Amino acid sequence: MPDASSPIERSTEGMVDYNANSTVQRGIVDVHDATVRRLVETIGQVRPQFRIADYGCGPGLSTISAVRPAIDAYRALDPDGAIAVCHADQPGNDWNALFALVSGPDGYQPGGGNIRTEAAIGSFYERMLDDASVDLATCYAASHWLSHAVHLEAPGAVWFADLEGAARRELEDLARSDWTRFLRLRAEELRPGGYLLVSTLAAVPDPAEKNGVAASGRYVYRAIQIVLQSMADDGLIDQGVLDRFVFALWFQTETDARGPIEADPVLREAYSIEQVSVRPAPINADDVYAGAVGEPDLYARLYTGYMRGFADSSLHTQLFRPAARDDAQADALASDFYRRFETLYRDNPGTYRGELWELTAILRRR
Ligand SMILES: C[S@@+](CC[C@H](N)C(=O)[O-])C[C@H]1O[C@@H](n2cnc3c(N)ncnc32)[C@H](O)[C@@H]1O
Known part of the structure; x- marks a missing residue:
């Protein structure tokens, strides 16, 4: 359930330093270039407009x-x-930065190219666009974020893959209902014959793990856990709050992703499945910054930036702000956290490497 005391209920609003720290996400997008071209060719010409x-x-x-x-x-x-190109995200997205890029030298707006740029602002767990108005829907490195922040009795586990018992079941149920909801909503927004391509971080079966799955970034999250626990041990954050803090995300296995599409009658009726698969990332699947492992300072900086890009808003809202007197003290706690995290990586290159498995789901609206 959302925590009414939390000023931000969404799980990710206001992420930071995006272009500098999003090489992993950009890799996920780039891998699908040829597939996207093929899907567009299969859809063919659409009048009065083709909408992405x-x-x-x-x-x-x-x-x-x-x-x-x-x-x-x-x-x-x-x-x-x-x-028509519609960029859809939450209110806290940096829309000014995005539209400056769209119209700048790296953008796709040549001027006079008969391309209209649009924004849809809200949650993809709600309707974002009109009925049957989208030809090609994409969603990269985003659908693993759940619909709202969660607080569970989960001592020693800041992320889903290390949860056990009732806490794990609760998050698993939320992940499943969120995924079903996401797909049902997109089915309403897609035109018949249109495609939905979802690609994001994923998990694979691994009997050696306590829940039988190895999830992307498992050692990165365990490093976050170690650092947060060190701050609780030093009295900087509250142990009780840490014990209830869990990142609101779920990295799906192929079974997690495929299950609802085959079991839910609405989804079965709405989509034909072209692909649902989980594969290791095409490069650096064992350590996304493997190229820097011989340079501990750089390696530590890269991982800290990457982690900060996805974790900052959750940590700030749910841990540092509640532990602080005011915003300045919350910022100081965040700085301390990043310093400790960077030191852990610098002192132990390779130990907390980020592994990456990618889910790809390609569904066609019937
Ligand atoms: C890691 S970023 C990925 C951004 C981009 N797709 C990429 O591949 O680099 C995750 C994005 O998902 C957005 N997001 C997370 N939950 C969302 C939701 N419920 N509705 C809309 N956007 C959401 C976040 O605001 C953030 O911009």
Whole structure:
């Protein structure tokens, strides 16, 4: 349940330093370039307009990379037809940064190209666009975020993969109902014949893990746990609050992702499954910053930036702000946390490496 005392109920609003710290996310987008072109060719010409929607678009270059192959492929099919590109994300997204990019030298708006840029602002766990108005929907590195912040009795586990018993079941149920809801909503927004492509961080079966799955970034989250526990031990954050803190995310296995699409009657009716698969990332699947492991300072900086990019808003809202007198003290706690995390990585290169498995789901609206 959402915690009414939390000023921000959403799990991710206001992420920081996006372009600098999103190489992992951009890798996830780039891998699908050729697939996106093929999907557009399969959809074919659409009048009065071809509409692309990128859900959980973020503020940075990755949403440009997400839509560019679709624009190029559609232009090859229909040199003059109208294209609408809708970037969809939460209110706290850095929309100014995004629209500056769209119209800048790295953007896709050539001026006069008959491309209309739109924004849909809200949650992808609610309706974001009109009925049957989207031809190609993409969602990269975003659908693993659950619909709201969670607080569970979970001492020693700040992320889903280390939860056990009732806490794990509760989060698993939320993840399943969120995924079902996300897919049902997109089914309403897609035109018949349109495609939904979702790609994000995932998990794979691993009998050696306590819940039988190895999830992307498992050692990164365990490093976060170690550092937060050291802050609780030093009396900087409250142990009780830490024991109830869990990142509101779930990295799906192939079974997690496929299950509801096959079991839910609405989804079965709405979609044909072209692909649901989980594979290791094409490069650096064992350590996303493997290239820097021989340079501990750089390695530590890269991991700290990456972690900060996805974790800052959850940590700030749910741990540092409640432990602090005011915003300045919350910022000081965050700085202390990042310093400790960077030191842990610098002193132990490779130990807390970030592994990466990627889920790809490609569904066609019937
Ligand atoms: C890691 S970023 C990924 C951004 C971009 N798609 C990329 O691949 O780089 C996750 C994005 O998902 C957005 N997001 C998370 N939950 C969301 C929700 N319920 N509704 C809409 N956007 C959401 C966040 O605001 C953030 O911009």
